[in-house]
Amino acid sequence: MDSISQWFTDNQTMLQAFAIQFIVALAILFIGKLIAKLISKGVQKILTHKGVDQTVISFIGSLTYGLLVLVAFIAAISHLGFNTSSLVAIVGAAGLAIGLALQGSLSNFASGILLISFKPFKSGDFVEVAGTAGIVEEVHIFSTQLRTGDNKTVIIPNGSITSGTITNYSRKATRRIDLVIGVSYDADLAKTKEVLTRVVNEHELVLKEPAVTIGVSALADSSVNLVVRPWVKTENYWPVHFALLENIKVELDKAGIEIPYPQLSVHVNQENANES
Missing domain, CATH: 1.10.287.1260 (Helix Hairpins)
Known part of the structure; x- marks a missing residue:
């Protein structure tokens, strides 16, 4: 001591x-x-x-x-x-x-820095990344969390996001709806376009500008295909999409305009049939 x-x-x-x-x-x-x-x-x-x-x-x-x-x-x-x-x-x-x-984790980390810096999307945006579509809930430094339309949570590594295509459906204020309506070859095209124009213009959520585009896009095997392309606000895309399809079907039926379905016509050679 x-x-x-x-x-x-x-x-x-x-x-x-x-x-x-x-x-x-x-x-x-x-x-x-x-x-x-x-x-x-x-x-x-x-x-x-x-x-x-x-x-x-x-x-x-x-x-x-x-x-x-x-x-x-x-x-x-x-x-x-x-x-x-x-x-x-x-x-x-x-x-x-x-x-x-931790090379993979560092790749995701670097990708997270890129996503946070350049902001190709933000929380609340509806996007399609790495083969998955959904609403962005959280952007973490290593991964991004999406909520799909059927309410599933999908966590995607950031490296998979930055190495592929990023589609952001919410970035722009307006979107164009692309509908393809097939009618019979016997249908009056002028009358058909009149019905389609009326149905689109009567919907209150369809924008007046840009103007709707309606025209023949293809002469298919069983139908004459017309495109109907109205513009709507981004948040109204799906409600208007579903409503227009239903209204078009109803109004074409009222006008007596047939929406055909694929058919197979079989022609029998009568002479060969008698010989057999």
Whole structure:
């Protein structure tokens, strides 16, 4: 015990200096975390004021906070006298090893950065990505969560999204409905177009501009096909689509215009039939 006491007595000055350094290092770390939190909140507030998507705001806020805390931690370690260059080298080597082991995850991470930066879609948009169509619920740094039309949750890796085609049905304010209506070859085309025009124009959700396009698109095997292409607001696409199909069928029936279905005509050679 005497030797220990003597050691403390001999090294009292050094211990006091280290204690002061340790307290200062803790203060640096504590104050650094407070500053990081304040800056992170400030950045999120600015982005919110600018109308940036909430997913992007959350990610940037978290990233800002994490980087500033890391800086504060390195500063605290440096104040204690540790060689931070060695620490950075160790972290770098560990990061390289982890990166090689997690190449797929890093690809998804990089893709997440691209999605958040360039914003090809945002939460609430109806999109088709990686062969799946649905409403975007959340965009995470590694994956994107969609809700399909039948209320299924689909989680898609971001790497699969950025490596393929992205179709955003919600980006534009208006959409065009493309309908193909087949009528009999015996039908009066002028009367048919008149009925189709009337049905489309009577629907209150169909836009007046751009004007609807109605015309013959093909002379098919069993029918004369006409295209009906009205414009609607994006959110009204499916209600108008379903309503127009039903109304067109009803009005064509009233007008006596036949909507044919594929038929196969078989002609028997009477002479060969008698010989048999």
